[in-house]
Amino acid sequence: MIKHLPVIDVQNISKAFAGKTVVNKLSLQVRRGEIYGFLGPNGSGKTTFLRMLCGLLQPDAGSGVCLGHNLLTEVDQIKHRIGYMAQNFSLYEDLSVRENLDFMARIYAIKSRREVVAQTLERMELIPFAGQLAGTLSGGWKQRLALASCLLHEPELLLLDEPTAGVDPAARRDFWEQIYALTTQGISALISTHYMDEAERCHRVAYLAYGDLLTSGTAAEVIKKSGLITWSASGPGIQDLSERLKQQPGIKQVIPFGNTLHVCGTDGERFAESLRPFIADSSYRWEKIETGLEEVFVSLMSKREGGHSDGDS
């Protein structure tokens, strides 16, 4: 395998269910050793896209290469080299941790099965739970077991569908440490998430809404592309301030963050114009801040919602 070739390279991939387009002409590249974040509201087509990559679904149109294999015709070869972690815990709750890993190792026909399972238990710190039924593990440990089970066959690419949903912050941090460790070994990961802090941990991100890829690139690129300028305001009665700001021309969005407001605009001149009287009001403290991914994604969504009324699919 040539090092610089992308591990995922898809062009114009589409998928519809019962006439409803879920993924619309998506093109995307993921490089080797890269953590690629996949964001978007519920029903935006993230899961469908991941399922197409791991051979669970056949794309309706488009073409693609995954780990050098044709996505349409060489699904079996791809399956041997990827690790897929579904959104919901999808190992057997009535089998123990060790039995689950042993089962998956048999499915992948791993030669030195016992050793690999033992090593994986140790590496993922699952030894104390080895004999415990998977269904009785807490959310964080279930997720760790799921990750362990898709690492057994040493995949080159991980497809992780909201792996940290419902997992506590400490376990999430551990999880990301493991992902980083894996990518240093050359493993690539495509991870869908709803958490902004996780999006910022990714090398590159893509934002998907209702099947369309709205933006992609590194966090800095995505922010730069959006052209958003952000100010934060704090002070008494920001609820009321928020309402008044929303009326102003040039102000694209006002997002409350606890006791502060993040006020964004794109057109420098008009934005500054609109803000001036508010900044002059000394009862609020104003500060120009760096635009974050969250502001960008909220802005992308509000742009999209003009054309879309139905949300979830």
Place this chain on the structure above:
Amino acid sequence: MATAKIRFSPCRFWAVVRKEFLQMRRDRVTFAMMLGIPVLQMVLFGYAINADPRHLPTAVLSADNGVFSRRIVAAMQNSSYFQLTRNVDSESAANRLIEIGDVQFVLNIPEQFSRRLMRGERPALLLTADATDPAATSHALAAFKTLTESALAGDLKGPLSHLQLTAAPLEVIVHPQFNPEANTRYNIVPGLMGVVLTMTLVIITALAITRERERGTMENLLSTPVRPLEVMFGKIIPYIIVGYLQMGFILLVSHFIFEVPMAGNLALLLAVSLLFIAANLGVGLTFSTLARNQLQAVQMAFFFFLPSILLSGFMFPFRGMPLWAQRIGEVFPLTHYLRIVRGVLLKGNGLTEIAPNLWPIAIFLFVALSIGLKRFRRTLE
């Protein structure tokens, strides 16, 4: 998939089989169902249910104490169909007993019965029956007619011999083959094999596959190199083994406890049972592709199970059903399997005799399996 190369991996297949057995062992309720249903049905149908009920409670309202009335009462007791539990002295009391269900029969012997009989006046003997359930009374009633004739035969001698029944101008010889004692168990217990297999296999296969989908484990499985065929056979084969264990258990109990005759070739029976087991698994598989969750799978299984039991001739004589019901009954594999089991065990049928019942199961299996497999593939998407 565009490249559907058939490469069956024994390793992956065995992984699924192993896992299925592990889960089976761990799921206490399913395990109890696989063991408990045969035991329960054997006990219930073998011991509790009897199509030829005896010792039915009977009251006697007798206004005659002559020798003939005493003879008849004694003969009723001896027949074992009737058990005299009460003597009543008025007709209203007798009716009351029937109304409240304390007795099944009331025998009403009129005054001067014996004397009038001797005079050749053909006195009437009234047997009132609570015939709400015809099955409960019909055998006893049939027996009653013959027992009155034979009971008196010994006494109608000498001067009374003119009262003897004249013999019919012909002799009827009845030869009840295969089950001369009319032992209901001989019919029911072998039939149970089919019922137990239908009940457990359809439900358990439907559940086992629906559960994988409902819990999301199927999604995980299919993202691995495992092939649908490996998953399916890996999941089905453990239940075929379970089916055979159930059969073995029933055959042992039939032989040693119920002493059901085993006239035919057991190896033949076990061999052709595979067809029947597969047909049921095919139904279970089809249901699993239709059901959204495990509850629905069980509900569907009942839609199959009920007509199977009722129309197959397991509980009621097949030929007693109207033609349309027989036609429907012919569709179910259980109908044919019952004929095979009873044929092999009781009649000693060989392959030639059971062949007409094999191909309908084969057709059913083919249809069920092709629908099941086709839908199974589609649900993977």
